[in-house]
Amino acid sequence: MADKPENIAEILFNNRQIFLKYNQNNLNRIQQPLFHMDRNVFTIIPRLLHINQEGLPGYVKGDTPCGIHHFQLSQRIQLAAETLFPDTVFRGNEEVDPFIHTVLIMGSCGSIAQSRKSDLDYTLLVNKHSVSPERLGLFKQKLNLIEKWAWDEFNLEVHFFINDIQEVKNNIFGESDTESTGSAQAKLLKEEMYRTAVITAGKLPFWWVVPLKTDDDKYENYLSLLTSRQTLLDPNEFVDIGNVDDISQGEFFGGSIWALIKSFKAPFKTLLKMGLLEEYMFGNTRFNLLCHEIKKKVFGGTLYDDIDTYIAMYERVERFFKEHKDENALDALKTSFVLKVGTKVTGEELVKGSPDPRKRTLINMYNSWDWEPEKLESVNSYFNWQMLDKVALGNRINKILMASYKNISEANRASGEESLISERDTHLLGRKLFSFYRPSQNKVENLFALVDGETGEKELTFMLHRVNPKDKGEWYLIRGKTLAFLEHIPKEQILKKASSLQFLVAFACFNSLFRKDTVLLLRAEQQSIKDHDLKFLLEDLSSFMSQVSVASIPNEDLLSHARLRQLFMIVDFGHPIPREVIIGGLQDCKTAKEYADFMNKKLERISSTTAIYLTSWGELFCKTYVGANSMNRCLAELRPMTPNWEIDEDEFFKFFVPGSRKEKIDFSWLSRYIIKTLTFKKGKAARRVESADPKPHPTAQKPSEPDALDVEEARSRSSSA
Helix, strand or coil: CCCCHHHHHHHHHHHHHHHHHHHHHHHHHHHCCCCHHHHHHHHHHHHHHHCCCCCCCCCCCCCCCCCECCCCCCHHHHHHHHHHCCCCCCCCCCCCCCCEEEEEECCCCCCCCCCCCCCEEEEEEECHHHCCHHHHHHHHHHHHHHHHHHHHHHCCCEEEEEEEHHHHHCCCCCCECCCCEHHHCCHHHHHHHHHHCEEEEECEEHHHHCCCCCCHHHHHHHHHHHHCCCCCCCHHHEECCCCCCCCCHHHHHHHHHHHHHHHCCCHHHHHHHHHHHHHHHHCCCCCCCHHHHHHHHHHCCCCHHHCCHHHHHHHHHHHHHHHHCCHHHHHHHHHHHHHHCCCCCCHHHHHHCCCCHHHHHHHHHHHHCCCCHHHHHHHHCHHHCCHHHHHHHHHHHHHHHHHHHHHHHHHHHHHCCCCCCCHHHHHHHHHHHHHHHCCCCCECCCHHHHCCCCCCCCEEEEEEECCCCCCCCEEEEEECCCCCCHHHCCHHHEEEEECCHHHHHHHHHHCCCCCCCCEEEEECCCCCCCHHHHHHHHHHHHHHCCCCCHHHCCHHHHCCCCCEEEEEEEEECCCCCCHHHHCCCHHHCCCHHHHHHHHHHHHCCCCEEEEEEEECCCCEEEEEEECCCHHHHHHHHHHHHCCCCCCCHHHHEEEECCCHHHHCCCCHHHHHHHHHHHHCCCCCCCHHHHCCCCCCCHHHCCCCCHHHHCHHHHHHHHHHC
């Protein structure tokens, strides 16, 4: 009976009415935690997408695609426009050929995990083939300008992701890149889209109005009724991006790899998502995915304010952890949830309650965990934790993620079902994992990639420890200021041990341990780098070079040789700097022989050269060359990795000479020599460098084939590290 056209027509119509009310409720929930001006930005964005008007954010000269199907200029949008652009007269809602079918926000917006400054991630559903590549390029420029305006004016992160309607229907979400998941998620991403989507303008996804337990055949049948106008609905009001009744087991493996990549940026959120993948892998998913659970609540009469997509995900993962994980993993899951949500509940509120409805929801959850107020207060103070405590939590989460990945990988292999992730995307994502996990000589560890939030230290001690005065000794980076002997310093205060001070400097900057107000103590004698040098050195390096997000490494870089992206050199002439280095200038050289003599006399006085360099694969290395010809030996190793295209010297290179800041010495000759030696084509470099028999650096080798970057190997290496 339910499948008769007249019955289906009534069901579809009623479901549409219910979804519109649910969606409006979510639109209101998104605005509640936003700052006042951010609410106006959120409100005006559909209007900026709908028109291409000079003087407004997003204007691009030319035949720029714009327009949203069924866009309506509401009073709220008009008020936002008057507030944000009081001197601008918006053009009327003129006739346009709408390019955008749907504007939706997906993710944590509208849920308990949305904070005042959560990113606004918009997905724009379009027909890419309806415009030329040139016009599509103009449209992308328009989106970039709106993103820039929101950030520059309001410090609000807005991101637009363009998806072709037919490709989404076919579960194609583009090539894996900085944000797109390529073939790694496919239907998983569609499931999340349906589960969390809030429509801000445009057409409604047809999936949201079809009945529960609609399989693919029924979905196509209902769609046919809609398009042939055998229902009470206007077919132009809906967008068809396909059905989700189940997800193939072959998709979870790719999803788990992608989750590992995302964990470097958001470990707390990723633990929940990886847990959901594992629950899906080993559970019954047909008509039982989270999107179905949310849809059942919406159509089943649950109060809209009681439907929270983030809490629903947590509760599902929590049930799975209780059945299949230990208490340590369950505690890490709860801790991650508390740290991820945007609303902080105090220990006092846990006992006495709160009038805030968001807090009341969380209080009920936390009380069901039997958490003591002291436990909650401890988690709430995460950003004041000692660094090593943050790292310990990050490592706990990482081990759980790796165990989940292993379980999914083995189950996928045992099922015999082919993984849906493409070989190319496996290769790309595997390369990203390797840039983090791969051990390599002189590599600076990216230890704090799994730590959310501030990592800067108030005080740091750099100490040289020698058992015998004649020994080279070892360097220690210590949390806080201390004059104690090494054996009296608590182990938890020692952040890093290394063979050189330069390596500890690179480590402190790369992991953001140093900040401008950090108080430093240098405990070493007879060193060229003095106290004032150390401060300048750390400031120079930290402002020039920073940690790279593994997830954001461009594909073209991963598929090419590893190249130098940035180079920072520490050139040590000893203390004090010899007179031969200080006197004279390049302007005094009249002939090639005079120039060669000038350079050789100065280069011979270099006692050590340190290269701290970031590669296009996101890896940082620090290597010190000591003794005769150290500069040219260093440059000879780096030359094969130097990009063969024109570089921006200011962004690519910087150097530091201990003692030079105090005496204000001109070292422009040194900078010129280094850059020319690195970038001159073979046969034109300085003779002494050319004779140094340069050998390719290990990271400059040709990338391995995909099977050599198997993710399982990355996992095993990380476990043994």
